[in-house]
Amino acid sequence: MIDRASLGIVVVFYRPDGECIRRANCYAQYGLTVVIDNTERVSGASELGLAPSVKYVANGRNLGIAAAINQGVHQLVSAGCANALIFDQDSEPSAQLIVGLPNLVDAAVASGRPVAVVGPAYEDIRLGGVAPFVRFGYMKLLRITPVGDKLLDVDFLISSGSCLNLAAWEEIGPMDEALFIDFVDLEWCIRARAKGYAVLGAPQLRLAHELGGEPVKVLGRVYPSHSPLRHYYLFRNAVVLIKRRYVPWSWKSTELVKLPVRLAIYGLFLRPRLAHLRMAALGIWHGLTGRMGEF
Known part of the structure; x- marks a missing residue:
């Protein structure tokens, strides 16, 4: 007990x-x-x-x-x-x-x-x-x-x-x-x-536990989906963590492979496509330039 x-x-x-x-x-x-x-x-x-x-x-x-x-x-x-x-x-x-x-x-x-x-x-x-x-x-x-x-x-x-x-x-x-x-x-x-x-x-x-919004199915595989705003944070924070020295390269290497795949999936299969692409790209840019906190 x-x-x-x-x-x-x-x-x-x-x-x-x-x-x-x-x-x-x-x-x-x-x-x-x-x-x-x-x-x-x-x-x-x-x-x-x-x-x-x-x-x-x-x-x-x-x-x-x-x-x-x-x-x-x-x-x-x-x-x-x-x-x-x-x-x-x-x-x-x-x-x-x-x-x-x-x-x-x-x-x-x-x-x-x-x-x-x-x-x-x-x-x-x-x-x-x-x-x-x-x-x-x-x-x-x-x-x-x-x-x-x-x-x-x-x-x-x-x-x-x-x-x-x-x-x-x-x-x-x-x-x-x-x-x-x-x-x-x-x-x-x-x-x-x-x-x-x-x-x-x-x-x-x-x-x-439900991870994300309604999943999207691509080539027989199911992926969790999020709003364009959540994709901003996902891409921004991935880039931020890739830049940090204490984060292991084993994780960084995986993310570097997955980031373009995610970008393609969210940009092609989620609507509105332009909003998802724009927020993901903005997240990448803010991650590179060090803009953090709330969007």
Whole structure:
């Protein structure tokens, strides 16, 4: 069983619906739950329907996923929590995941291993079901099938559904707010591994999570799609990370191969084509010239 006093949960809101509120209220039974709301309008917790036990922070504007996670984790560290579960507003975790991930973090730490984060395999039916874990390989990603019950060394995890070891947070540092949204989790995992911390996948746990918008099918393969604005951040931040020295060349080489492929797919198969191409090109330019933060 988890120690309820040691577990914190951060949920990032952006224009939440009733189901988002229901999930956040449900989390409160497991540990201190902090909701960071990036919605433009400012609402009160009671107006939204959040339970009194949920700590609510309304930013009144979209500060980005990195800033929101940092705000939430700061609240949990100040409250003395040992672990932090991170969820997007639309993720649908099971009770088994909420209880299991902190236990796995604690067990790994107790074994003497420096652990930054443990996360589940995510499942998006639209993209073909359970996604593999990933290690970086030159020119292509190495995909690890999530089977068995032993933790797997991986190179990065998506933030939603992951459980952070807050004892490592201070040394690793917060999420990079200048990135704003895309590759935020990847950059933090790279930094954690560079400092000697393990990033571990839990193949026995699953998180139902939709990655991006409606997928696009090209030559029999399904790709996640995003809005033109999200493609701006995706291309900009890829270029920014390629320029950073601490980011391994194994990942950089893969991105250099994938960037022109993505550009072709988004420019040819997503509408409006011109908007996707223009925002992707602008993102590349801003990445090269060092323009960061919110668009």
